[in-house]
Amino acid sequence: MSYALIDGNCFYVSCERVFNSKLEGKPVVVLSNNDGCVITRSSEAKLLGVKMGVPWYQLKDFAKKHRLIAKSSNYALYGDMSARMMSVLSSFSPDQEIYSIDECFLGMQGFANYDLTDYGQAIKKKVKQWIGLPVCVGFGSTKTLAKFANNTAKKRPEFRGVCNLGQLSATELNELLASTDVRDVWGIGYQWSKRLNAIGIATAKDLRDADPATLRRKFSVVVERTVLELRGVACLAFDEVAPPKKQIIFSRTFGEYISSLSELEEAVTAYTANAAVKLRRQDSVAGLIQVSLRTNPFREDQPQHQPHLGLQLVVPSSDTRVLVEMALHALRRMFKNGYAYQKAAVMLMDISQDTATQATLFSCETGNPALMKTMDKINTRWGKGTVKLAAEGVDQYWQMRREMISPSYTTSWNGLPVAR
DNA sequence: TCTGGGGTCCTAGGACCC
């Protein structure tokens, strides 16, 4: 069995470029929600030395000087482009696992007679032609090796965007592994890479050749599995259908600080409604809802308050009104006057499929599934927010800032590109 | 003075991913 991993090159920037050719060849970054910090960089921006995660306000002067272009993130656009890309990719294998917004695995079982390097080039070409997005392709006998191959295809121009490990000699593979920092192995983050370095494991090759049992003892079973995966022993499952989420979070920084309870109530109501939509989309109900608030932790000069409170529902529910009632209850218990709150989050937990719900003896209010379904249908058909609870507020001053956002070219009539 | 052993469940915290 072998796997392909296809990954969009600086995906968000590439999505912007599809509809705005002026961004081509220029240093571009896409910012996180609220225009907070850099989350995607074009290769030109990387060359300028722009680091991942830098706060935008620290970069403004630099951007002016170096003609760095910033875009607010436009998830309506990226989500839609992602769906199109995934649909094209699904035509290249019967088995697809969508791993994130910009990457998927394909199962390559039954492709033994194919030249996978050619096949990878064909994939790359079709996605570029049909969707307009540049991708790289990596092939390996485990997911971790496919990831490694993809990473190699990205970094080394001589591979022309496609790396098939199966085609390499043992020497060539060793050379590639030896020239890859252990930090760049999928599953090894900053903390573990530091500790691995300390015991003499610096490269992907060192890690592959280390003793799995020792690493399990010193680190965890996760690191052991990574070692085995690098050796070609598959330890990670291929999930074709996304399993339902075990927790659902809706969390946003406000456009402006909020100090009043009534405005927080509006925001928490809206956040809960958003989380509930996600919950119903996977036909689930939640048994526990947690609300949290946060002041700006960077403002050490200001009083800090980061409360969170979870409340159990008597009967698990997905009804927005039931969930909102609980959320507001939690909010009112935590809220304190005199703080500038910067962010709120609503988290749904104890999630189960709604068919499995246990009825109570004294059948309590569990909500009205039919009404919720109708609401979701209307909002899908006529656009988000067509029908909502009045308590979500009308003005919504706390909505996030997105000062450099592009139109929703593919998902809104108003954003439709015009051909001249 | 002396104070078992084994199992389960839950939670918090730490690590990782994009």
Place this chain on the structure above:
DNA sequence: TCTGGGGTCCTAGGACCC
């Protein structure tokens, strides 16, 4: 002034049970 959002898995330790 301005620092994102949304997930997963694993482990250790405490509570509790017999």
